[in-house]
Amino acid sequence: MERRLIILLLLFVVLTGNAQEREHFTLFTDRDLYTSGEPILFKVFTSANERSGIVHIDLINSKGKMISGISKKITDYEADGYVELPDSLSSGFYLLSSSTKTNPTVTFKELYICNRFTGLPEANTALRSSDSDQLDEKPTDLIEIDGLQKEYKTRGKASFTLHLPAEMLGRITQDLFVSIAEVTPAYNSKTFFKRTTPKIDQIIEKEGVILEGTARDARTGEPFKNGIIYLSVPDTLPRFKYYITRSDGRFNFQLNNYYGKIPVVIQGYDRAEKRPLKITLDNRDSLRSEAPVSESWTIPVDLRKNAANNIDVVNFRKLFNHQELNIAKPTKRQPDPYPFYGVPAEVIVPKLFIDLPDFTEIARELMPGVKFSAYNRIPTMQVFSPAHYGYFKNRPLVLLDGIPVRDLNAIKNMGSKEISRIEVCHTERYYGYLSFPGVVAIYSTKPDFTRLLPADDLIKLNLETLQPEVILNSPDEQQTNEMDLRKVLLWKPNVKPGPTITVDFKPSDVRGNFRLIVRGKTKEGTFFYKEQFFEVN
Amino acid sequence: MINRVASSITLLFLLIAPCLSAQDELPVNPNAELIKGTAFISYPNYWGSPWLSGNFLTGEIEFTDGTKVGNIGLRYSSYRDELIYYNTYLQAQIIIDKISLKGFSYTDENGVKRIFRYQHYNNLMGGDRYFEILSDGEISILAYRKVDLEAGDLANVKRGMEYHHSYYFYVYSANKGYSPININRKSLLSKFSPSKQKLVRRTLRKNRVLISDEASFVLAWNLLKDNGITIDF
Numbered sequence: 001m002e003r004r005l006i007i008l009l010l011l012f013v014v015l016t017g018n019a020q021e022r023e024h025f026t027l028f029t030d031r032d033l034y035t036s037g038e039p040i041l042f043k044v045f046t047s048a049n050e051r052s053g054i055v056h057i058d059l060i061n062s063k064g065k066m067i068s069g070i071s072k073k074i075t076d077y078e079a080d081g082y083v084e085l086p087d088s089l090s091s092g093f094y095l096l097s098s099s100t101k102t103n104p105t106v107t108f109k110e111l112y113i114c115n116r117f118t119g120l121p122e123a124n125t126a127l128r129s130s131d132s133d134q135l136d137e138k139p140t141d142l143i144e145i146d147g148l149q150k151e152y153k154t155r156g157k158a159s160f161t162l163h164l165p166a167e168m169l170g171r172i173t174q175d176l177f178v179s180i181a182e183v184t185p186a187y188n189s190k191t192f193f194k195r196t197t198p199k200i201d202q203i204i205e206k207e208g209v210i211l212e213g214t215a216r217d218a219r220t221g222e223p224f225k226n227g228i229i230y231l232s233v234p235d236t237l238p239r240f241k242y243y244i245t246r247s248d249g250r251f252n253f254q255l256n257n258y259y260g261k262i263p264v265v266i267q268g269y270d271r272a273e274k275r276p277l278k279i280t281l282d283n284r285d286s287l288r289s290e291a292p293v294s295e296s297w298t299i300p301v302d303l304r305k306n307a308a309n310n311i312d313v314v315n316f317r318k319l320f321n322h323q324e325l326n327i328a329k330p331t332k333r334q335p336d337p338y339p340f341y342g343v344p345a346e347v348i349v350p351k352l353f354i355d356l357p358d359f360t361e362i363a364r365e366l367m368p369g370v371k372f373s374a375y376n377r378i379p380t381m382q383v384f385s386p387a388h389y390g391y392f393k394n395r396p397l398v399l400l401d402g403i404p405v406r407d408l409n410a411i412k413n414m415g416s417k418e419i420s421r422i423e424v425c426h427t428e429r430y431y432g433y434l435s436f437p438g439v440v441a442i443y444s445t446k447p448d449f450t451r452l453l454p455a456d457d458l459i460k461l462n463l464e465t466l467q468p469e470v471i472l473n474s475p476d477e478q479q480t481n482e483m484d485l486r487k488v489l490l491w492k493p494n495v496k497p498g499p500t501i502t503v504d505f506k507p508s509d510v511r512g513n514f515r516l517i518v519r520g521k522t523k524e525g526t527f528f529y530k531e532q533f534f535e536v537n
Numbered sequence: 538m539i540n541r542v543a544s545s546i547t548l549l550f551l552l553i554a555p556c557l558s559a560q561d562e563l564p565v566n567p568n569a570e571l572i573k574g575t576a577f578i579s580y581p582n583y584w585g586s587p588w589l590s591g592n593f594l595t596g597e598i599e600f601t602d603g604t605k606v607g608n609i610g611l612r613y614s615s616y617r618d619e620l621i622y623y624n625t626y627l628q629a630q631i632i633i634d635k636i637s638l639k640g641f642s643y644t645d646e647n648g649v650k651r652i653f654r655y656q657h658y659n660n661l662m663g664g665d666r667y668f669e670i671l672s673d674g675e676i677s678i679l680a681y682r683k684v685d686l687e688a689g690d691l692a693n694v695k696r697g698m699e700y701h702h703s704y705y706f707y708v709y710s711a712n713k714g715y716s717p718i719n720i721n722r723k724s725l726l727s728k729f730s731p732s733k734q735k736l737v738r739r740t741l742r743k744n745r746v747l748i749s750d751e752a753s754f755v756l757a758w759n760l761l762k763d764n765g766i767t768i769d770f
Contacts, residue, residue: 242570337601337636340573387578425575430624430631432570 025055025107026135026527027098028519030181030488032189033306034113035314036089039082039325041472042109043177043493044098045521046077052100054205054466055079056284060095060108062127062294067094069284070467071209078174080493081467082325091115091307093128093294101202101210107135110189114307116314120299128297135191136526142168143518143530152507152536155484162501162518172497173523180490180505183515183533186302207256209465213281214249215268218456223249227277228434230267230404233258234447238402240340242434251279258465259330265403265452266459278456313485313510320482328469340431341397341439344423350416357415362422369426370440372408379408383438385426392437397429399439401447410451411442420445474506484508490516507536569606569624572598573637577621577630580614584689585700587616589651589682593623596643598633611643613653615684616700618666620653635665654679660715668707671755676770678718678758680751681705713770722748725757728768740764 030041044055058069068086072079083096091114099106110128114120148160162178203210215227226244229251233239243251245268255262268277317324348366356362363372369384371391381398382391398405405411425439444451454460472491486508495501497520507514517531580587593610598620600606610623620633620641640654653667658681668679682704689699707715708728718724722741725748726734741748746757 334602338634342573342575342634343636387576428576430572430574430576430627430629432572433624433626435576435627435629 025050025098025100025103025105026521027057027096027107027109027191028177029096029109029111029189030179030491031184032111032187033184033303033310034085034111035116035307035310036085036113037087037116037314037318039084040096040111041080041082041179041325041488041491041493042096042098043080043519044072044074044078044107045174045527046074046079046100047103047525048077048173050074050077050100050103052102052205053207054100054209056097056099056101057081057083058097058099058284059083059085060097062093062095066284070464071205072467073207076174078494080177080470082470085113087116089113089115091118091120092126093297101205102198104195104198106194106196107191108194109191112187112189112303112307114311116311116318119311120304120307125296125298127294135193137519138526138528140168140528140530143528145516145518145530145532148516148532148534150534152534154507154509154511154536156507157504158507159502159504160516162503164497164499164501166499169497169499171522171524172520174521175493176495176497176501177519178490178492178495178501178503178517179488180514180516181488182510183513184303184306185513186300186306203252203254205254208254208258209463210252210254211264211266211281211463212250212252213266213279215245215251216249216278216280218276218278221278223247224268224270224275224277225249226271227251227268228271229279230265232265232267232403234263234265234402234449235335237336237339238399239336240402240404240431242432244433255463255465257333258463259468260466261462261464263449264461264463265449266461267404267406268457269406276457279459281459281461309512310487313487316483317485322482322485323473324486324488326471326473328471330468339423339441341399341423341436341441342425342427342429344439344441345426346424348422348424350419350422353416355416359412359414362414362416362419367422367424367440370424372412374408374412377409379412381408381440383424383426383440385428385438387427392428394437396438396440397436399441400451401444401449402441403449403452405452410453414442414444414451418444418446485510489514511537569609569626571600571604571606572609572622572624572631572633574622574631574633577619577632580616581698583686583698583700585684585702587614587684587686587700589613589615590643590645592646593621594643594645596641598622598641599639600637601639603639611641613641613643613667613682615682615702616686618683620667635667641667658715668709671706671751672758672762674762676708676710676768678755679707679709679715681707708768708770710770716770720748720751720754722757725754728770729766730769733766733769737761737766740766 026045028043034040042057053074054071055074056069056071059067061067070081070083072081094111094113096109096111097106142165144163146161146163152158215224215229217224224245225247229243231241231253241253245251268279270277350362350366353366356365360372360374363370371382373380381395383396384391400411420443423441429436429439449460487510489507490505513533513535515531515533517529519529521527590612593612595608596611597605597607612621614621622631622633624631635655638655642650642652644650652670654670655667658664658666666681668681670677671680672678684700685703686698687701688697706718706720708718709715726737729737741757744760746760748754748757
């Protein structure tokens, strides 16, 4: 009997237990000390069994509050990009976190950021994270750096060669990451990990970010089942998605291959049109737990000097609008072959006709087969269906610049001057599990979406989707008669390993100590680096 | 004995527990939410059939972006060159937007998989059409399953009209376009140069392939392709 119980217990453990492997990302930045208004360049290596295709990089303050964040696509278990530091950041320690929706481990990199207007605080101490579960990175002697001198003149030309023996090449997995940046001798930041509990039933982000939220009954606050949630992305050809909420009121949209900031409108409604809905979107909580423990730390004098110098440099660069980074234009999505509401049967351009003051007049004079009336402040609309030899009983899908309009008061005052064109579909249209008795799509002359007022069931936002590719600007692209105040001389996050790698760089007008660092990952999952210092004077 | 039963039940429960998950209420087929189209209006009732298949058959559609939606009820209208899909949730027959599709396939009543491709026809009366792929490759054999509404025998046919099959067959390659072909031995031979025709005849004779219908024609075509005998196209 006892033996049976032991077997059962073992079976239970095997079936329910999760592997407790330490699979984490490793996050590197170009520097440790920053000034507000600057970009942080980062590089992330993910584990080989990372399921997510998107990594989230967030800036978190010492109290655990997220300041800003970006999402980046993981390619070959690597990602690199930048996080722009807001000008308003107060001076102090911050954390840069890297996380995915599915990985239980969050990686943090500690950074010191100075406000470029107020400088460092007068107090000599600052609260610094005291977590001890730090990244284990080992120096290597196998990589040889050849040709890097100990001193360089400002604005000189320089190059170096990396020699990697065959023994080393056989051990390396993924790309090497090479950077040269000014060093802050008085401060070494920490990289550490925190194990968290990801939400149950997380959807894996593969090709883009996922927008999630909950729909509730606006009166009772209870999660709303089978509510319809629309997501509209206004564009030349508007995009549209919908979701039918689950029993817990949850909904999600996968925004695959969207890059940069995109305007998004989310609307929710009850299919039976009986109860109003309130929709809320999830905030990204990369910390997923309490803020890391902090300890008091005395700010060294050298750090103050470096910070003051940094502030001058950043202010100068801002004044002369020196762009540190060259951001690639987001990949243009292939336009759909036709609008989601179908190929229109009629296209009406009101400006080709006499000026009409409102939509009632436009419908009456220019839109045969569309009935619009605005009596008693409750406008109604119907579309004629030639197949049924009559008007549809229900209201058609009315779109304003690609966004569904539920309250027709938003369009009733639109005259010929406000409308660039109107497209009408007279057939009953189907979109998955939705059906629309005809479609009237209005395109305004100023598509600024101000006619749609935010409400409990309507959210307008500029959604930050995937960050496009970015490269460090080289001085060639800047004018030679201007000061070159780059603190990061080289940033090559994806260098293919080879026996010899030659790299050119140009020292800037900044005098000081710089560090060349080469980082990589072995097949066993450990990290190695080789560094060499030089001075620019 | 009781202990054994109890431990067996516990073991069964433990084995099942990790597999259990909440049942989703909607949608019925999550991929079907991508399908866009218009309501189907019934065709007039004449003699003959406007359909290629009598009933809705389980099939798969492929969108232009490569996304596939399977396990849905499909029916091809030869009369209007339209693909009708039955939405079980809305209980509606929907004409899938042609422009959104790359192709579709279904298994017919005889268990044969029928594959259709949506492509442009650039000859006389050109346009975008669904072609059935009888043999695929660099050079394909395509069938355009057209049904015309024609005046029939007034004595026998309702309202004097009937749905009349008029299928067209083509040899197609992406570079050369379409070349019409008839389903007979003579037409097949005409696609080969005179020097190859003897070899074609011999190959068909050796393999005892007699071209009498569509199936035997495709069999002959595939046999010649496998033997490396290519047409002059």
